[in-house]
Amino acid sequence: MIYSRITGTGSYLPEKVITNFDLEKMVDTTDEWIRTRTGIERRHIAADGQTTVDLAEVAARRALDAAGIAPTDVDYIAFGTTTPDLVFPNCGVLLQQRLGCRGGPAFSVETACAGFMYALSIADKYVRCGEARRALVIGSETLSRITDWSDRGTAVLFADGAGAVVLEPSEAPGILSTHLHADGQYKDLLCCASGVSKGFAPKLKITMSGNEVFKIAVIKLGESVEETLAANGLNKEALDWLVPHQANIRIIQATARRLDLPMEKVILTVKEHGNTSAASVPLALDVAVRDGRITRGQLLLLEAFGGGFTWGSALVRY
Ligand code: ACO
Secondary structure (H helix, E strand, C coil): CCEEEEEEEEEECCCEEEEHHHHHCCCCCCHHHHHHHHCCCEEEECCCCCCHHHHHHHHHHHHHHHHCCCHHHCCEEEEECCCCCCCCCCHHHHHHHHHCCCCCCEEEECCHHHHHHHHHHHHHHHHHCCCCCCEEEEEEEEHHHHCCCCCHHHHCCECEEEEEEEEEEECCCCEEEEEEEECHHHCCCEECCCECCCECCCCCCCEECHHHHHHHHHHHHHHHHHHHHHHCCCCHHHCCEEEECCCCHHHHHHHHHHHCCCHHHECCCHHHHCECHHHHHHHHHHHHHHCCCCCCCCEEEEEEEECCCEEEEEEEEC
16 A cells, blocks of 8 residues: 655745734734734744745745755645735646746645645645655745734734645555545635635735634534544544644644643644644644654644635644
8 A cells, every 4th residue: 555655844934023012013902912812922924025935935945855855856736825926827836837847737725724734635645546756735825915904803813934745655654544624604704705706805804703713613623633533543642743723822722622632742833923824734844843843653633724614634654
């Protein structure tokens, strides 16, 4: 049996930082409120003209470097983003051109904060069936472009960043299973209700019913983690690390509590960069791989939840 295995990780955060104290000067909020309600202390924001693909390119090159693969040898790109550079060509194709790898499939997946989980699940299938051998899976966002900086309910949460992994075929276990879900009945609770076909609104911005998103996210992420463990006949003790979507520390704590998982087994980076949507899981994974917490052979559970709602998880033998 052939698995797809993560052979390299990379990430990138843009240089410009907005702290909670900076936000105090922009909207009616406090550092204390933001820290206690979200766990976020600072967020990185793309410079003028710096795009989602610009961030992705740095993360991708770092992941390829870690995997020891030349950019020109990539034969498959799955790119999760809600903030594409252009209507088309898609971000996968734009990244392909930057890397100089030609001919393989390159596409983007638009499932908000679950974008990386969807892209990973799709790429995993292609690697396992032999149709991709050096796949790049990306999550990259410039959410600052669709954040309403005058709305304290959302401006304190969202930010920019990118993460990437390289998948290659392997006889040793790698990705053990992936699980994707969506429920469109919740479409209005978290959205950016503007677009090409419907017509662009004068102000392109995220709107969110924070309380309701919070409650459903905790339920669905809990179910998703339980589903993933059950599908593999495992219980939570088998897990070395939970690598959750870095949306809000209280959502992460609630998910861990529901699973009775100690916070020492949870990778947390939200404090440093806020909610970077599709970039969040590969960013957190890369940080923990590079600082030595995540090591080869460990069992990881990745999960994310986002607008739509869309959500997904993956069990990974790293
Ligand atoms: N600063 C100060 N006060 C604020 C702020 C702010 N930035 N934002 C809201 N408030 C006020 C509200 O106006 C309200 O005041 P009131 O009681 O006088 O009416 C009070 O704080 C409480 O507001 P709530 O919305 O009930 O606050 P809550 O504890 O629910 O926290 C939050 C809000 C942080 C948005 C929370 O609901 C949340 O985390 N939701 C999940 C949202 C999320 O993570 N979305 C990301 C995308 S989905 C995902 O990635 C999982």
